[in-house]
Amino acid sequence: MQRFDAAVIGAGVLGCFAARELSRYKIDTVLFEAREDVCTGVTRANTAVVYPGYDHKPGTLKAEMTVRANASFNRLCEELDVPFSRCGSLMLSYGQKADEVLRKKLRQGLVNGVPGLRLLSPEETYAMEPGLAPGLSTALYSPSAGTVNPWQLGIAACENAVQNGVQLRLNTRVIAMHADAGGFVLETDRGTFAVKAVLNCAGLASDVVQELLFPSAVHIVPTAGDYLVLDRACAQMPARIIEYEPEDGTKGLTAVPTVEGSLLLGTTERINTVCYATEESGISEVKAMAVRLFPGLDCNDVIRSFAAVRPNPMSRNGKDINSFCIEHPAKLFWSLIGIKTPGLTCARELGFYLAGRLAEEMAAEANSQFDPVRHGIRSVRGLSFVERESLVRQNSDYGEIICFCEDITRAEVLEAIRRGAVTVDGVKRRIGTGMGRCQGARCGQKIAAMLSEQLGISESAVMKDGPGSVIVRAGHEKL
Amino acid sequence: MRSCKLLIVGAGAAGMSAALSAWEAGCRDIILADRASRPGGILHQCIHEGFGRRESGSELTGPEYAAMLAGKLERSGVTFLPDTDVLSVEADKTAVCSGKSGLERICFEQIILASGCRERTIGSLPVAGTRPAGIFTAGQAQELINLRHLDPGNEVLILGSGDLGMIMARRFTLEGRHVIAVLEQEAQYGGMARNFHRCIEAFSIPLRCRMTIKQIHGENRICGVTAEHIDSGEREFIACDTLVTALGLIPERELCCKGVEGEKWLYLAGNCRKVHDIVDSAAADGERIGKMAASGFYM
Numbered sequence: 001m002q003r004f005d006a007a008v009i010g011a012g013v014l015g016c017f018a019a020r021e022l023s024r025y026k027i028d029t030v031l032f033e034a035r036e037d038v039c040t041g042v043t044r045a046n047t048a049v050v051y052p053g054y055d056h057k058p059g060t061l062k063a064e065m066t067v068r069a070n071a072s073f074n075r076l077c078e079e080l081d082v083p084f085s086r087c088g089s090l091m092l093s094y095g096q097k098a099d100e101v102l103r104k105k106l107r108q109g110l111v112n113g114v115p116g117l118r119l120l121s122p123e124e125t126y127a128m129e130p131g132l133a134p135g136l137s138t139a140l141y142s143p144s145a146g147t148v149n150p151w152q153l154g155i156a157a158c159e160n161a162v163q164n165g166v167q168l169r170l171n172t173r174v175i176a177m178h179a180d181a182g183g184f185v186l187e188t189d190r191g192t193f194a195v196k197a198v199l200n201c202a203g204l205a206s207d208v209v210q211e212l213l214f215p216s217a218v219h220i221v222p223t224a225g226d227y228l229v230l231d232r233a234c235a236q237m238p239a240r241i242i243e244y245e246p247e248d249g250t251k252g253l254t255a256v257p258t259v260e261g262s263l264l265l266g267t268t269e270r271i272n273t274v275c276y277a278t279e280e281s282g283i284s285e286v287k288a289m290a291v292r293l294f295p296g297l298d299c300n301d302v303i304r305s306f307a308a309v310r311p312n313p314m315s316r317n318g319k320d321i322n323s324f325c326i327e328h329p330a331k332l333f334w335s336l337i338g339i340k341t342p343g344l345t346c347a348r349e350l351g352f353y354l355a356g357r358l359a360e361e362m363a364a365e366a367n368s369q370f371d372p373v374r375h376g377i378r379s380v381r382g383l384s385f386v387e388r389e390s391l392v393r394q395n396s397d398y399g400e401i402i403c404f405c406e407d408i409t410r411a412e413v414l415e416a417i418r419r420g421a422v423t424v425d426g427v428k429r430r431i432g433t434g435m436g437r438c439q440g441a442r443c444g445q446k447i448a449a450m451l452s453e454q455l456g457i458s459e460s461a462v463m464k465d466g467p468g469s470v471i472v473r474a475g476h477e478k479l
Numbered sequence: 480m481r482s483c484k485l486l487i488v489g490a491g492a493a494g495m496s497a498a499l500s501a502w503e504a505g506c507r508d509i510i511l512a513d514r515a516s517r518p519g520g521i522l523h524q525c526i527h528e529g530f531g532r533r534e535s536g537s538e539l540t541g542p543e544y545a546a547m548l549a550g551k552l553e554r555s556g557v558t559f560l561p562d563t564d565v566l567s568v569e570a571d572k573t574a575v576c577s578g579k580s581g582l583e584r585i586c587f588e589q590i591i592l593a594s595g596c597r598e599r600t601i602g603s604l605p606v607a608g609t610r611p612a613g614i615f616t617a618g619q620a621q622e623l624i625n626l627r628h629l630d631p632g633n634e635v636l637i638l639g640s641g642d643l644g645m646i647m648a649r650r651f652t653l654e655g656r657h658v659i660a661v662l663e664q665e666a667q668y669g670g671m672a673r674n675f676h677r678c679i680e681a682f683s684i685p686l687r688c689r690m691t692i693k694q695i696h697g698e699n700r701i702c703g704v705t706a707e708h709i710d711s712g713e714r715e716f717i718a719c720d721t722l723v724t725a726l727g728l729i730p731e732r733e734l735c736c737k738g739v740e741g742e743k744w745l746y747l748a749g750n751c752r753k754v755h756d757i758v759d760s761a762a763a764d765g766e767r768i769g770k771m772a773a774s775g776f777y778m
Contacts, residue, residue: 228605280607280693305605385575389582396579401514401564439600441616445623459629464612468699471612472629 004030004167006197006358007186009174009209011038013154013344014336015201017351020157022199023164024355025364030193031158031166032186034173035466037426039154042203043344044429045227045276045308047254047266049241050146051342052089054109054117061324063112066342069349070144071115076348080156081376082148083259089145089241090125092293093137097247102140109142116143131236131294145241147256150344151429152376157348159419160374164367174202177212183332184213197358200327200335204311207337214329218321218337222272223312226282227305228290231437232261234301236294244293253289260406260435262303265290269310278307303437313338324350332361377415377431381407402450403443405436413447417454424448425465445471483558484508485772486574486587488565488734491520492530492758493749493765494593495548500766501591502555504773510585511552512560512576518552519545520595521618522758524625527646529673530758544758568592568745570738589744589772592734593765596750599726601638601695608695608705617643617725624650632721636704637661638692640679642670642756644725649678651723659719660685662692664709671756695722728754746772 008019011033019031035041050073053066077084093099102119109117120128122136162168169190176187183196202209210216230237238255245252256264267286270279287299313321324346327335334354343350358364380388380398392399397411408431416430424440424447427433433447434440440447444464448471452459460474485506487494490513498511513520522530525541532538535547552559563578573584598616615623615631617639623629635651637644640663648658661668661679666688668675679686693714694705703718730751739745748768749761 229602275698277609277695278605278607283605283607300603302603302605303600304602305607306610385582385584388577392577392581396581399577399579399581400562401577404514404564407566438597439602441598441600441619445619445627445629449627463699466699469612470700472623472631473633474630 001185001192001194002030003194004028005195005362005364006030006199007032007184007193007195008199008201010200010202010206011158011168012041012043012201012203013039013150013157013347014203014339014350015199016154016157016161017347018199018201018354019166019351020161020164021348021351021355022358023161023166024367024370025359026367027359027362027364029161029166030195031161031168032172032174032188033168033170036171036422037420037429038158038168038170039151039429040466042309042311043150043154045306046150046344047225047308047341048147048150048256048258048264048344049089049254049342050084050148051345052109052114052117052142052144053112053342054105054114054140054142055342056108056112058108058111062342062346065324065346065349065353067113069346070146072348073146073148077148077153079372080153080160080374082152082156084146084148085257085259086144086146087240087257088141088143089243090120090129091140091142091243092125092132093139094135095137095247098245099137101245102138105140114142114144117141129238129240129242131238131296132242133293133295147241147258148344149259153344153347155430156374156376157351160372163374164370174209174212179213179330197332197362198334199354199358200333200337204309206311206335210327210329210335210337214333216327216335216337217316218313218325218327219316220311220338221314222275222309223269224272225266225269225308225310226278226286227264227266227308228283228286228302229304229306230263230265230297230301231303232263234263235298236296237263238294242293244289251285251289253286253293255290255293260432262435266308269312272309275309276307278305282307304439310340311338312340326350326354332358334358377412377419379412379431380409402446403433403436405438405442406432408433408443410450413450414454417451422451422455423463423465423469424451424471427451448472480573480584480586481510482586483510484588484776485510485591486585486589487511487591487593488574489513489520489593489595489751490515490518490559491593491595491749492522492544492548492762493595493751494520494591495552496762496765497591497593497748497769497772498557499548499551499555500769501773502557504770506773506776507556509557510560510587511557512563512565512585514562514564516561518549518559524618524621525758526625527650533759533763541758565734568734568739570742572744589746589775591746591748591768591772592732592751593748594731594734594751596728596730596754598724599729601722601724601726603726606692606695609697611695611697611699611701613697613701613720614695614722614724617647617723620647620723621650624654633657634659634719635721635723636717636719637723637725639663639725639727640668640670640686641725641727642674644723645670645674645678647723647725648684649682652682652684658684659717660687662690662706663688664691665689730754744775
C-alpha cells in the first residue's frame with residue numbers, strides 16, 4: 001500500500017490547480033487521473049472565457065471568486081507561461097428587455113467590483129466592432145474580460161504541481177474508497193493507496209466519486225453546447241469577446257477571438273445526449289445566430305465544430321444549483337461537484353481555497369521550496385527573424401516545420417512528447433498542432449510517427465485521443 | 480544573404496514546369512524551394528497513371544512524371560533548395576526560409592508561388608456527431624497507403640466523387656479493402672468521365688448520388704454515419720470503420736498576403752492560382768507563368 005498525505009482525484013483544470021495549490025504546503029500529494037493524459041474531459045471543450053464577474057449575485061462565492069480570479073489572471077498566466085489575451089468583452093442589446101438585463105448586470109458588476117464596466121452607446125460600440133449587425137441599442141463593455149486556452153492552462157498547472165513534488169498517476173481510476181483510523185483508503189485499478197485527505201475534482205464523475213464513501217446532496221446532469229471554430233483569416237473577426245442573448249429568449253451566442261487567432265462561436269446549453277457529440281440543430285443555431293450578429297461572416301471559413309459537456313449540478317429534488325458546489329461531507333474530505341461556468345476562470349481560486357482549508361485541517365506548514373514559475377514549451381510562432389534564427393542555430397529541429405497551418409516545429413512536438421503527450425491530441429493540447437485550417441490532415445500522421453518513435457510503440461498503437469481511437473492498423477486486425 | 484532573379488516556391492508539377500520554362504526562356508538565376516527533400520510534391524503519392532501526356536505522349540504514373548521533370552531540372556541550371564519552408568514573402572522582395580540548417584532570407588527580383596492547394600476537411604461542412612479517429616481526407620489516405628504503407632481501415636465509405644474520391648475508391652479496392660459506397664451530393668459524379676469509368680465502373684463500386692452525411696457515429700473510432708438522401712430527406716445508417724472525404728481543394732495562398740498581394744513581381748502558378756482538373760493543366764499553367772516571369776527580365 002502506498003501512502004500520501006492527500007489525494008486529488010481527477011486531473012482536469014480543477015484537479016491540476018488543486019494539486020498545484022496543495023504543493024504550496026508540506027503536503028505529500030498524489031494526483032489521480034483515469035485517462036492516459038490530463039485535461040481530457042470537461043476541460044478539453046470549453047468557451048475559453050475568463051469572465052469579469054458581473055453575472056453573479058453580489059456577496060456570492062462565485063461573484064467574489066470570479067472578480068478576484070480575473071484580477072490576478074495576468075500574473076497567473078505569467079507564472080505559468082500560458083498565453084492570455086485580456087481582450088475585453090461586449091454584451092450586446094438589441095431591444096428594451098435586453099437593455100434592462102444589461103443595466104442589471106452593470107449594477108451587479110459595479111457592486112461586485114468589476115473594473116471599467118460601462119454601458120456604451122451604439123456609436124461607441126460600432127466604433128469598437130464595426131462588423132456587428134445594425135440596430136444595436138446598447139452594449140455592456142467589460143475591459144477586464146479575457147480568453148485563455150483551457151487545456152494549456154490545466155496542463156501548465158499540472159506541470160507546475162509535478163515540479164513542486166506532486167505525483168501524477170495517469171491511467172489510474174479510483175474504484176472504491178473507505179475510511180479508516182488514519183484517514184482514507186483508495187482502491188484503484190493500479191493498487192491501493194492510504195491517504196489522510198481527499199480532494200475530489202472528478203468533473204462529470206464527481207458525484208459518483210463522492211458516493212463511493214458519502215452521500216451526495218448534489219448530482220450531475222450533464223448539459224452540452226455546440227461550437228464552431230472559424231479560420232483566423234475569416235471576415236469580421238471581432239477584436240473582443242461578443243456576447244448576445246436575444247430578446248425572444250432563444251439561444252444566444254458567444255464569439256471569442258481565441259489566443260490561437262481563430263474565432264470560437266458557441267451557444268448556450270442543451271440537454272446532453274451522446275458525450276462530446278455535436279447536434280445538427282445546435283450547429284445550425286450557432287451558424288444562424290452568428291450570421292445574424294455578424295452579417296459579413298462567411299460560414300465557409302468554419303474549420304471545425306465540436307461539443308462541450310458541462311457538469312451541471314442539480315439538487316436531489318431536481319433543481320438547478322447556481323452556485324459552486326463545494327461539498328465537505330467529512331473532515332479532510334472535500335468535493336467540487338458540478339463546477340461549471342465560470343469554473344475555468346476560478347480554477348486557480350478554487351484550488352487555492354480548497355488547499356487552504358485542507359492545510360488548516362491538517363495543520364500543514366507552508367512549503368518554502370514552492371516555485372510558482374513554470375516554463376512553457378518554446379514556440380517559434382510570432383518570433384522575430386533574429387530570435388527564430390538563434391533558436392534554429394541552438395536546435396536544428398526548430399527549423400523543421402511539422403504543422404504548416406500553425407507554424408509549429410519538430411522541436412516543439414518532441415518537447416510535448418517529452419512532457420507527457422502520448423496521443424496525437426495530447427500533442428495538440430500542449431502545442432496547438434492540427435488546430436488550423438487543415439485540421440491535422442497534413443501533420444497528424446507525422447506526429448503519430450514521432451510518437452511511435454519516441455515512445456517505442458508501433459504506429460498502429462498510437463491513438464488519436466483516448467483508448468480505442470486507433471488511427472491506422474497493423475496487419476489485418478479488426479477495428 | 481542568398482539572392483536570385485527568380486524564386487519559385489513549391490517543386491510540384493507546376494513549380495518544376497515554371498522553373499524549366501523560365502530557364503528555357505533565358506532566365507539563368509533560379510532557385511526552386513520545397514519543403515520536401517526531393518522535387519515532385521504530391522506526384523509521389525499519385526501512383527496511378529495519367530500524367531505527362533503533353534510531354535511524353537503516353538500516360539505516366541505520378542512518380543514517373545515527377546522523375547521525368549526532376550531529370551530535366553537536374554540537367555538545367557536551376558538550383559533546387561530541398562527541406563526548405565518559405566515562411567513569408569516580404570514587400571522588400573525577400574523571402575524568409577526555414578530549414579534544418581537555419582533561417583535565411585532569400586532576396587529575389589521576381590517570385591512565383593506554386594504552393595498547390597490543400598483539401599477541404601470534414602470540419603468545414605460541418606457534420607454533427609462525435610469526432611473519432613478513422614476520418615481521413617482523400618489525400619491523407621493516399622499518403623498513408625502509397626507512401627507510408629500504413630493501413631487506414633477496412634470498411635471504407637467515401638464522401639465526394641471528385642477525381643481524388645474516385646481514385647481513392649479504386650485504391651482501397653485494389654488494397655483488398657471494401658469500399659461500401661462513394662456518396663455524392665450532386666446528381667452525377669464530380670470528377671472526370673475517364674476516372675469514373677476506370678475507377679468506379681470498372682470495379683463495380685456503388686456510386687450513390689444526391690446523398691450526403693449528416694452525422695458521425697463512434698466514440699473512439701468511427702463506426703458509421705447517418706446519411707441523407709438529399710431529395711427525399713430520408714436517412715439511413717451506414718456502418719463503416721473508415722470515412723474518406725474528398726470535398727474539394729482550396730488554393731494554398733498563405734504567402735500571398737497583405738503587403739505583397741497584387742505586386743507585379745509576384746506570380747501565382749498551378750493549383751495555387753486556380754484549382755486545375757488535371758496535373759497536366761497545372762503543369763501547363765506553371766510553364767506559362769514561368770515564361771511570363773522570365774520575359775519580365777528581358778522586356
